[in-house]
Amino acid sequence: MYTHHSLLLTPGPTPVPLAIQNAMNLPMVGHRSADFEAIAQKAFSSLKTTFGASNDVIILTSSGTSALEASMRNLVNPDDHIVVIVSGAFGARFQQIAETYAHNLHVFNVEWGQAFKTDDVMSFIQSLEHPVTAVFTQYCETSTSVLHPVAELGHALKAHDDNIYFVVDGVSCIGAVDVDMARDAIDVLVAGSQKAMMLPPGLAFVAYNDRARERFAHIDSPSFYLNLSKHHASLEAHTTPYTPNVPAFRGVVQYAKMVDEEGHGQVVQRHYAIRDAVRHALKALDLDLLVADDSASPTVTAFVPKDTDEVKHIKNELSNTFNISIAGGQGKLKGHILRVGHMGFISPFDLLPFIASLEIILTDYRNENYIGKGTKAFMEVVYNEL
Numbered sequence: 021m022y023t024h025h026s027l028l029l030t031p032g033p034t035p036v037p038l039a040i041q042n043a044m045n046l047p048m049v050g051h052r053s054a055d056f057e058a059i060a061q062k063a064f065s066s067l068k069t070t071f072g073a074s075n076d077v078i079i080l081t082s083s084g085t086s087a088l089e090a091s092m093r094n095l096v097n098p099d100d101h102i103v104v105i106v107s108g109a110f111g112a113r114f115q116q117i118a119e120t121y122a123h124n125l126h127v128f129n130v131e132w133g134q135a136f137k138t139d140d141v142m143s144f145i146q147s148l149e150h151p152v153t154a155v156f157t158q159y160c161e162t163s164t165s166v167l168h169p170v171a172e173l174g175h176a177l178k179a180h181d182d183n184i185y186f187v188v189d190g191v192s193c194i195g196a197v198d199v200d201m202a203r204d205a206i207d208v209l210v211a212g213s214q215k216a217m218m219l220p221p222g223l224a225f226v227a228y229n230d231r232a233r234e235r236f237a238h239i240d241s242p243s244f245y246l247n248l249s250k251h252h253a254s255l256e257a258h259t260t261p262y263t264p265n266v267p268a269f270r271g272v273v274q275y276a277k278m279v280d281e282e283g284h285g286q287v288v289q290r291h292y293a294i295r296d297a298v299r300h301a302l303k304a305l306d307l308d309l310l311v312a313d314d315s316a317s318p319t320v321t322a323f324v325p326k327d328t329d330e331v332k333h334i335k336n337e338l339s340n341t342f343n344i345s346i347a348g349g350q351g352k353l354k355g356h357i358l359r360v361g362h363m364g365f366i367s368p369f370d371l372l373p374f375i376a377s378l379e380i381i382l383t384d385y386r387n388e389n390y391i392g393k394g395t396k397a398f399m400e401v402v403y404n405e406l
């Protein structure tokens with residue numbers, strides 16, 4: 021079979037709409053110009069809806085990991101005790117960043133594929149001898165496709181100790197979830213450009229409340245490029261401390277415009293409907309899901325083929341025969357699972373070629389007729405939820 025159109029269904033990068041590409045192709049302007057200041061001011065403030073933030077959002081010209089590092093460097097002093105929740109490869113990254121700077125680190129491990137249980141996290145924190153300065157977690161742990169109950173934990177943390185900073189890595193779900201930093205008791209919320217925000221890779225975002233911004237200004241831990249106080253001072257002046265990715269800032273403005281046009285609530289609902297349809301279809305194809313329904317992310321779905329050979333076969337056939345890219349497992353899940361991304365510039369029917377291809381691949385490979393089974397299950401959900 022020959023497919024003209026390639027289909028990018030990895031959990032980042034994700035497809036970039038033409039309107040954003042076009043906005044990014046406008047003639048270059050200098051970053052110390054009134055033109056750029058107008059773009060920057062719009063970009064910082066237009067992200068408030070997506071992040072559920074009451075302050076403008078800092079934009080860094082670097083990938084998502086830089087925002088993870090920045091959130092830690094700018095909130096945590098050398099002697100502070102912090103808790104990092106590790107439920108997959110990206111939690112492990114937060115742990116590595118903490119270990120790099122030799123903080124008093126307490127790791128709360130969660131079985132990969134499960135969401136944390138708020139009560140268990142709280143018992144862990146209460147069992148520590150030192151008060152905790154900050155708690156770090158993923159919102160969506162991309163490596164397992166779990167969506168954690170961050171609002172529930174945010175409230176429990178604040179009830180336990182008002183002084184704790186709650187830092188959430190939303191790189192792979194911000195743009196696709198209903199989040200409100202004040203309502204959900206989040207102090208710092210970070211994201212990246214190339215996932216649910218349908219931009220090219222290379223920008224990172226840091227949203228913060230007033231209490232966190234205050235802390236950035238008085239922290240002892242040194243930082244230079246990622247000093248958030250410096251970035252905040254520039255933001256107030258509608259600019260950036262160093263040369264920004266000017267085209268990508270224009271992309272951000274266009275992104276926010278598209279979200280406004282569709283309506284943020286509708287964007288979120290679209291992601292959840294696609295998630296449900298994908299999960300229903302995979303089940304109909306006798307593919308196990310790694311994550312239970314009540315903690316499944318709206319942006320990425322991990323599924324478990326019968327064995328390692330089937331994992332390889334499905335991924336290769338999708339790519340070689342059908343021109344469709346999905347992702348494999350990371351860390352200890354490598355070779356055991358596959359992950360399909362469905363976030364950003366994606367509508368329900370965009371997933372149909374993936375489901376239809378799986379029907380063909382599995383019919384041949386398992387010698388069992390799956391034709392029509394996945395697509396029927398998929399369409400039933402789309403029909404009912406949209």
Ligand SMILES: *Cc1c(COP(=O)(O)O)cnc(C)c1O
Pocket residue numbers: 032083084085086088110158160161162189190191192212
């Ligand atoms: C992709 C991702 C990151 C890292 O982003 P980079 O842009 O690769 O630096 C961090 N956290 C989560 C949850 C992610 O999905």
